Amino acid sequence: MASPPEPAKPATILDVARLAKISKSTVSNVIRGRDGIAQATRDRVHLAIEQLGYRPNVLARQMVQQKTNVLGVVIGDLANPFYSEMAKQIEHHASARGYRVMFCDTQIDKRLELAGLQSLLDYRVAGLVFLAYAGDAESEKLVKESRVPAAFVTCMADWGDVVSADDEKGARVATQHLIDLGHRRIAYIADPSVEDAADQARAAGYSRAMAKAALPTRILHWQGVDGRALLEASVEEVLLGAERVTGIFSSNDLGAIEILDCADRLNIRVPEDLSIVGFDDVMLAGLRRINLTTIAQPKEVLARIAITTLISRITGELSGGNLRQIVECNLVVRGSTAPPGEQPPGS
Amino acid sequence: MASPPEPAKPATILDVARLAKISKSTVSNVIRGRDGIAQATRDRVHLAIEQLGYRPNVLARQMVQQKTNVLGVVIGDLANPFYSEMAKQIEHHASARGYRVMFCDTQIDKRLELAGLQSLLDYRVAGLVFLAYAGDAESEKLVKESRVPAAFVTCMADWGDVVSADDEKGARVATQHLIDLGHRRIAYIADPSVEDAADQARAAGYSRAMAKAALPTRILHWQGVDGRALLEASVEEVLLGAERVTGIFSSNDLGAIEILDCADRLNIRVPEDLSIVGFDDVMLAGLRRINLTTIAQPKEVLARIAITTLISRITGELSGGNLRQIVECNLVVRGSTAPPGEQPPGS
DNA sequence: GTGAAAGCGCTAACAC
DNA sequence: GTGTTAGCGCTTTCAC
Numbered sequence: 269m270a271s272p273p274e275p276a277k278p279a280t281i282l283d284v285a286r287l288a289k290i291s292k293s294t295v296s297n298v299i300r301g302r303d304g305i306a307q308a309t310r311d312r313v314h315l316a317i318e319q320l321g322y323r324p325n326v327l328a329r330q331m332v333q334q335k336t337n338v339l340g341v342v343i344g345d346l347a348n349p350f351y352s353e354m355a356k357q358i359e360h361h362a363s364a365r366g367y368r369v370m371f372c373d374t375q376i377d378k379r380l381e382l383a384g385l386q387s388l389l390d391y392r393v394a395g396l397v398f399l400a401y402a403g404d405a406e407s408e409k410l411v412k413e414s415r416v417p418a419a420f421v422t423c424m425a426d427w428g429d430v431v432s433a434d435d436e437k438g439a440r441v442a443t444q445h446l447i448d449l450g451h452r453r454i455a456y457i458a459d460p461s462v463e464d465a466a467d468q469a470r471a472a473g474y475s476r477a478m479a480k481a482a483l484p485t486r487i488l489h490w491q492g493v494d495g496r497a498l499l500e501a502s503v504e505e506v507l508l509g510a511e512r513v514t515g516i517f518s519s520n521d522l523g524a525i526e527i528l529d530c531a532d533r534l535n536i537r538v539p540e541d542l543s544i545v546g547f548d549d550v551m552l553a554g555l556r557r558i559n560l561t562t563i564a565q566p567k568e569v570l571a572r573i574a575i576t577t578l579i580s581r582i583t584g585e586l587s588g589g590n591l592r593q594i595v596e597c598n599l600v601v602r603g604s605t606a607p608p609g610e611q612p613p614g615s
Numbered sequence: 616m617a618s619p620p621e622p623a624k625p626a627t628i629l630d631v632a633r634l635a636k637i638s639k640s641t642v643s644n645v646i647r648g649r650d651g652i653a654q655a656t657r658d659r660v661h662l663a664i665e666q667l668g669y670r671p672n673v674l675a676r677q678m679v680q681q682k683t684n685v686l687g688v689v690i691g692d693l694a695n696p697f698y699s700e701m702a703k704q705i706e707h708h709a710s711a712r713g714y715r716v717m718f719c720d721t722q723i724d725k726r727l728e729l730a731g732l733q734s735l736l737d738y739r740v741a742g743l744v745f746l747a748y749a750g751d752a753e754s755e756k757l758v759k760e761s762r763v764p765a766a767f768v769t770c771m772a773d774w775g776d777v778v779s780a781d782d783e784k785g786a787r788v789a790t791q792h793l794i795d796l797g798h799r800r801i802a803y804i805a806d807p808s809v810e811d812a813a814d815q816a817r818a819a820g821y822s823r824a825m826a827k828a829a830l831p832t833r834i835l836h837w838q839g840v841d842g843r844a845l846l847e848a849s850v851e852e853v854l855l856g857a858e859r860v861t862g863i864f865s866s867n868d869l870g871a872i873e874i875l876d877c878a879d880r881l882n883i884r885v886p887e888d889l890s891i892v893g894f895d896d897v898m899l900a901g902l903r904r905i906n907l908t909t910i911a912q913p914k915e916v917l918a919r920i921a922i923t924t925l926i927s928r929i930t931g932e933l934s935g936g937n938l939r940q941i942v943e944c945n946l947v948v949r950g951s952t953a954p955p956g957e958q959p960p961g962s
Numbered sequence: 963g964t965g966a967a968a969g970c971g972c973t974a975a976c977a978c
Numbered sequence: 979g980t981g982t983t984a985g986c987g988c989t990t991t992c993a994c
């Protein structure tokens with residue numbers, strides 16, 4: 269029979285040109301919307317495109333332009349709700365602007381990060397979004413040499429645009445919330461899955477609020493990623509010991525929920541005996557069973573600004589020194605905080 | 616020394632060829648590991664590559680081969696823990712096999728799905744992974760015409776390889792668990808974010824277990840995505856009415872947690888007054904505060920099989936009719952289920 | 963307004 | 979074993 273069931277070869281620009289009885293450069297010009305083309309020609313081309321179901325070959329275009337409309341997104345851990353919620357926003361805004369995204373989950377491992385970046389750059393991504401940055405010097409060198417613009421969202425580096433929540437202020441507000449409730453012994457507990465820079469800023473905000481209230485600081489760190497142990501002291505000591513705290517500000521919601529779990533296990537009531545404030549406001553935090561007071565990061569806004577900035581860099585609309593855009597975050601009071609109550613059971 | 620700070624143009628295969636005093640095809644042959652090349656030549660080429668910091672231009676390779684090493688991944692909602700946990704596994708296995716992934720969040724909207732697929736296909740993805748499939752006929756037509764292999768993970772279609780948990784059996788086990796505990800009035804509640812096909816299978820498993828125990832079925836649906844209302848009856852009626860249930864099997868963990876919230880609000884104790892079983896075993900379910908009995912989907916296994924199958928299709932190792940691979944899932948008993956207790960408060 | 967022609971950097975026949 | 983050559987499908991000067 270004359271026509272095989274499926275045309276294995278998709279139509280090319282040449283097919284369109286032939287059908288429209290016109291040269292392929294003119295077809296190209298029509299497609300790219302260059303002006304200075306007769307309406308009649310334009311119509312003929314569009315008709316031919318229609319008839320053939322022609323779609324420009326992105327690969328060929330990328331090859332000649334040596335650039336893509338793809339953004340590389342470096343993520344710390346896609347299974348972490350904060351990252352996945354951010355990733356969703358990034359994908360959403362990128363695709364709304366005509367860009368596709370390639371995700372790369374690094375587990376905040378420098379070697380994975382480097383390999384992932386190399387691969388993304390091999391694919392000639394037009395820009396990079398770091399949702400987490402392991403801070404590797406090799407990575408920095410690689411990206412800088414590639415001259416691909418980078419945006420750091422919710423993380424930090426001095427060699428690209430930074431879009432971040434006001435971590436220091438958020439931490440201050442969180443800590444102040446506990447102080448205002450009447451807490452005096454308040455610890456800051458850092459979760460390793462939080463970016464170093466963000467962690468520093470949040471610790472600083474905590475320390476500043478505590479200093480202002482003339483209260484002693486106590487900074488603790490979770491040991492390992494899903495360890496239920498602290499580096500500096502046992503959880504029991506922190507929550508039940510002589511110097512036990514009545515308020516905790518966690519560097520992120522996941523860490524705060526970890527503490528919630530510990531408290532439950534030790535029969536410490538939240539918020540009666542222990543108040544907890546998280547950071548991020550992941551979906552989880554809003555669940556009735558969790559009901560965590562937290563500092564909400566405006567994820568949609570962060571993503572929007574990051575994508576807008578990055579695309580401006582790509583197109584060249586924006587040039588010059590690195591931008592550092594800080595957006596406000598705000599306290600969401602839920603059920604995990606209250607004025608300090610009576611002595612915890614067992615003391 | 617003589618080298619400029621940044622070579623704006625990356626080295627091409629021609630540069631390597633010149634430096635190694637060899638033709639570019641030979642360089643190409645060396646790079647692609649074709650055998651039948653003198654060791655001396657091979658060494659010279661590698662040396663030149665090293666010196667120039669040469670990296671093959673993926674875009675050019677893709678262009679000539681008219682194919683990429685990119686997988687398109689269609690996701691229902693990246694902010695949904697089940698999807699993001701699956702997405703992580705998919706990305707992991709794909710990158711381990713040398714493939715990059717392009718994610719596309721469709722919100723299970725047919726139009727978004729179609730647009731996303733069109734775009735992925737424009738980029739000549741080598742294969743498609745559907746983590747969710749809206750079941751659009753246009754989408755089907757588009758992908759079939761493109762001849763790009765598709766794998767449906769955790770969802771269903773008759774025009775690609777399917778990798779899925781044994782939803783029907785999982786549901787039977789979940790329901791049987793409740794029956795074994797002594798429950799008699801057990802409802803199935805479907806969450807709209809669950810794929811239709813999976814929902815059907817789970818409902819069927821539930822019905823079968825109930826039928827076997829000669830118990831009446833009661834199938835309910837959440838209204839809207841984050842609605843706290845059911846289609847068929849009020850939550851209060853289901854949980855507190857004369858015909859109230861003592862056991863619920865939810866089509867996914869998120870829906871189960873929703874019910875947990877409702878129960879808490881209505882002062883219904885779980886598991887004393889109400890037992891709940893979920894499906895998926897998202898990270899959330901394991902939190903002490905949630906502590907949900909559930910059917911665990913083996914996400915890592917599902918992803919691995921899907922990627923392996925898809926890549927076999929891509930390379931042509933696998934051909935012929937669509938595969939339908941079903942993997943076992945298993946009951947994880949936690950604290951949300953127990954034998955039915957006394958009458959719920961207020962009755 | 964439109965078209966001819968020169969690539970983009972690579973792969974893959976096919977000569978030598 | 980190695981080199982020559984002809985594209986892949988498109989963009990983009992630059993003539994006409």
